[in-house]
Amino acid sequence: MSRWTLYVPLLALFALVLTFGRDLSSAVVVVVSLLLAGAVLAAVHHAEVVAHRVGEPYGSLILAVAVTVIEVALIVTLMVSGGEKAQSLARDTVFAAVMITCNGILGISLLVGALRRRIAVFNPEGTGAAFATVTAIATLSLVLPTFTTSRPGPQFSPAQLAFAAVVSLGLYLLFVAVQTRRHRDDFVPITTAGEVIDSEEHLDRPAARAAWQSLGLLFVALVAVVGLAKGVSPTIESAVAGAGLPQAVVGVVIALLVLLPETIAAVRAAARDRIQTSLNLALGSAMASIGLTIPTIAAAMIWLEGPLLLGLGGTQMVLLALTVVVGTLTVVPGRANILQGGLHLSLLAVYLFLAASP
Known part of the structure; x- marks a missing residue:
């Protein structure tokens, strides 16, 4: 284990203890931000160690859930202290996560794979199932609230929110069962030549002791990230x-921060000709972001005051629909070139531009 991956989470946790609940000066914010970035990178390292121990697709699942825990905790803590400005924070962050994963991480993974080997090859059955699940729960949680009539504005009634939370969580858990048990082979990486490389995932696995140590440090890093980000x-x-930017940009910044380790891991996998692993990370994170965030926020609304605005606006729904159409056409063949990667990255660029300049 690298020394920095051991010491940085502990230093970040120590900084959290010293700064918790205090107003931070500019100099302290800089130091805290550096430790926050280091803790994020350490978290992804330890998640990868644990993932390498258990193999694929469990590895992608662990990293996706770890990253989503960070996101959910940040959203809840910011909503507690954010007042009226935080009413749409969950929607903005979850939608940003969906656009970043389904266009940014997916696009850059396909682009890296295609640039290195001309064609990026993946399993359309597993990837298609993941993309369909993301589409379903995104529409249920982010589009339907705009059209329901029980409450004014783009929000669910308490009963509707509870139902959406249960369905989202149920679909996520059903997908995890399919991914890890009944149809696990659909999510195992294959090479450009079509060879299954699942066996390579278990070569030179970390020892059980090292994996448990990384699991503990992963927990420490996550606690530090959540606390420091709140600071x-x-x-x-x-x-x-x-800067005169819309409040929705805060959600974009949070999503970019928490998905940075996911992006690094996906690009590394794509460079090693494991495009399926990259897509598991991208779509798994999108799914976990909705399937775990919405139920958590629904439970938090028991004590949080004010409405919860979940419904997307017209521009956002157009971008989501375009992402679904382009993503479907990308996934169906099971092969992609640099054009598909460029298309998804272009959609991400459009989303980021319109988020800053609606």
């Missing part, structure tokens, strides 16, 4: 407001 969140919100 610097007022600076992020002030910077967004000072």
Whole structure:
């Protein structure tokens, strides 16, 4: 184990203890931000160690859930102290996560794979099932609230929110069961030549002791990331407001922060000709982001005050629909070239531009 992956989470946790509940000066914010970034990278390292121990697709699942835990915790903590400005934070962050994963991570993974080997090859059955599940729960949680009539505005009634939360969580758990048990072979990486490389995932596996140590440090890193991000969140919100940007940009920044380790892991997998692993990470994160965030927020609304705005606006729904159409055409053949990667990255660029300039 690298020394920095051992010491950085512990230093970040120590910094959290020293700064918790205090107003931070600019210099302290810089130091905390550096430790926050280091803790994120350490978290992905330890998640990869655990993932390498258990093999694919369990590895992608562990990393996706770990990243989503960070996202959910950040959203809840910011909503607790955010007041009216935080009413749409969950929607903005979850939608940002969907666009970043389904266009950004997926697009860059396909682009890296295609640039290195001309064609990026993956399993259309497993990837198609994942993309269909993401589409279903995204529509249920983010589109339907715009059209329901029980409550004014783009929000569910309490009964509707509870139902959407149960269905989203149920679909996510059903997908996990399919991915890890009944149809596991549909999510195992294959090479460009069509060879299954599942056996390679278990060569030179970390020892059980090292895996347990990484699991503990992963937990420490996640706690540190959540706490430190809560400490610097007022600076992020002030910077967004000072730049004259919409409040939705805060959700984009949070999603970009928590999905950075996921992106790094996906690009590494694509460079090793494991495109399926990259797509498992991208779509698994999108699915977990909705399937775990919405139920958690629904439970948190028992004590949180104010409405929860989940419904997307017209521009966002157009971008989601375009992502679904382009993603479906990308997934069906089971093969992609640089064009498909470029298309998805272009959609991400459009989303980011319109988020800053609606």
